[in-house]
Amino acid sequence: MKWIPITAIICIVIAVSVAAAAGINAPIGVDTAKEKAQDFLNAPDATVQYQKTERLNQGEYYVFGIGGGQVYVNAHTGAVERATFDSARKDSHEIRLDQAAAEAAARAYAEEKYSGFAEKSMRLIESNLVSHGDAGSEYLYIWREEKNGVLTPNTVVVNVNPGTGEIVSYIGIRREIKCPLEPALSRDEALKVAAGEFPGIRVTGATADLSVEYTRPDAQTLTWVVTMKGEPEGDVLQGGLVVIDARAGEVLMVSPYL
Amino acid sequence: MKRWLCMLAALFLLAALPAAVSAAPPAHNYDCSDTTPTAYDAQVDQAAMGYSSSSSMNAHASTAYSTFRSDAIFFFNGHGLYYDDSHKGGGIKFSSESWILADTDGHYPGNDQYYIADYGTDIRDVLLAVYLACYSSHDNQYNGDLLQQTMNKGADICLGFDGEVEVENGKCWSGNFWDRVRNGETVASAASNAKDDCYWHWPIGYWGVDTYEISGSYNSYLTPARYGIY
Structure with missing residues (x-):
């Protein structure tokens, strides 16, 4: 009769393991995501309004309105993977920042917001001053991680207002690489x-x-x-x-x- | 007596209904390459904003040129003019090798050409014109500047691209742009956020949609539905 408590213990252990494994991939919930958004904004009291849940190929997001902008929180990891600040587009007609100052601002923001930016092999693949006509201009910086000559989905984009130096938008995706990196096709x-x-x-x-x-x-x-x-x-x-x-x-x- | 009055009021309301419907500012949308269903999707978003919108595939330039006169919103998704590396922009291509061009200075692409420069005050009611095409905001010394010419003729806002845009990212940008203006963003915010919407779709990158340029009242909303100011 000893086998009954042993079997019960094994069953409990299995059940707990399965539940824990499932928990890794479970969505974090809107309330937790909202806190993550406020942390990202360095403003614990910021008004953050849930708008929708968006499912894309690279992940699922809770999207929040932040009063003139949006924050996209990864629904599973809690990482903020995108933020836009509409009000930061003001006064972007006059170019007051030179390329070096803008890049320094973009890089500092990337290092602050993207975990492991300095450790990863992030290559600056694009740096441009883009004109949007009467809507002003923006400095655009794109980094992609490169592994064995392959660009990974790990990327950071920072757009900077050339007049004020404010960050207009940010994208930061960080994923474990799960596919082989050796092509069969040359x-x-x-x-x-x-x-x-x-x-x-x-x-x-x-x-x-x-x-x-x-x-x-x-x-x-x-x-x-x-x-x-x-x-x-x-x-x-x-x-x-x-x-x-x-x-x-x-x-x-x-x-x-x- | 009361019954008669009620019937009379109902008749008046019924009579007024078509007038109210037809009073909605028109919006025309054109898919002129393998760009479907962007025109239809734009139509749906514009209708939700209160515009009397319609869409078509592979229209002739003459049709678009003619209806442009009554439009509050004009949206084109298709090929832009690219004569050579030094002469690009200034035109959008419709079916049967027909073109709407800003102007001409000796180059006549295709079979039929219609010029924005030839409008008098015809398009002064236009609130927004969107030319989603390669180099649609680029000034071409042969065929002019579509954005500038459209603005010269009285449109309030005009949007084009000063780079190479391809079909799939064009579709992505368009879908997100119209969705965002419908949800209350300004034209400038929607254009910018739509480009970021496309960045993280595969393949990763902007692929030209970051080259959008806006002329005119870029901070305007498209709601309430209305014509442009003249």
Whole structure:
């Protein structure tokens, strides 16, 4: 009869383990997410209004309005992965910050808000002053993590108001890489596949980057992201964007230029 | 007597209803490449804001040029003019090689051309024109500047792109832009936030939607539904 308490204990242990495992992936709930948003804003009393829950390929988000802006909190990790500050767009017509000062502001913000920014191999892949016409301008900084020559989904984007130095928007995604990083398709093979999607164009330039993308919900895929530009025909630019599964060789997206 | 009065009041209300419906400012939306269903989606969002909106695929430029005169909102998603690297922008392409162009200085793309410069005061009622196309906000010395010319003719707000935009990210930007203005964001906020909506869709990146440019009253809301100011 000794086996009865032993079996019961084993059952309890299994049940607790399963519950704990499930808890890892359970949504944190709106109230906890709201606190995370307030922490991110360094304003525990900030008015944060729940708007919606949004499900995207790379994750599920609780979206909060912050009175002239939004904060996206990852529903499972609690990390704030996006924030926009509409009021920070004011006075962005006059360029008072030079490129170096703007980059320093963007980098400082990234280091403060993105856990592990300094330790990761984050490469600055784009830094531009972008004009939006009468709506002003913004400095745009994009970092992507690079591993073995592959761009991962770990990315930080910071937009800075060139007039005031205020942060206009932030995106910071941090994920564990779960897919193999060795392509079966070479760069040349990827370019050949992409060229096949735009038959007859006279190619004037092409780029190809290995990139881990969330092509389906919660599923990472190693891809070749190819841009192919051709000479215009009929007064229209030829070519476009092609995404290829770098291991299976399957074309996942063909998106011609408008 | 009361019954008669009630019937009379009901008749008046019924008679007034079509007038009220037709008074809603019109919005026309055009998908002119593999860009469906962005025009329809825009139509739905505009209708929710109180516009009398419609959408079409592969319209001829003559149709769009003609209805532009009565529009409060005009939205185009399709190809932009790209003659060569030094001469791009200034035009949007409709079906049957027909174009709406800002102006001309000797280059006549396609079979039929319609010029914004030829409008008199016809489009002064336009509240917002959105040209979602490659280099639609770029000044082309052959065919002019679409945004500037549209503004010169009296539109309140005009939005275009000064870069290479492709179909999928264009769809992403459009869907999010119209959804955001419908939910009460200004044109400038919606344009900017829509670009960030696209950044984290695969493949990661802006892919040209960050090159949007706005002319005019960029901090305006599209609600309440109305015409532009003239």
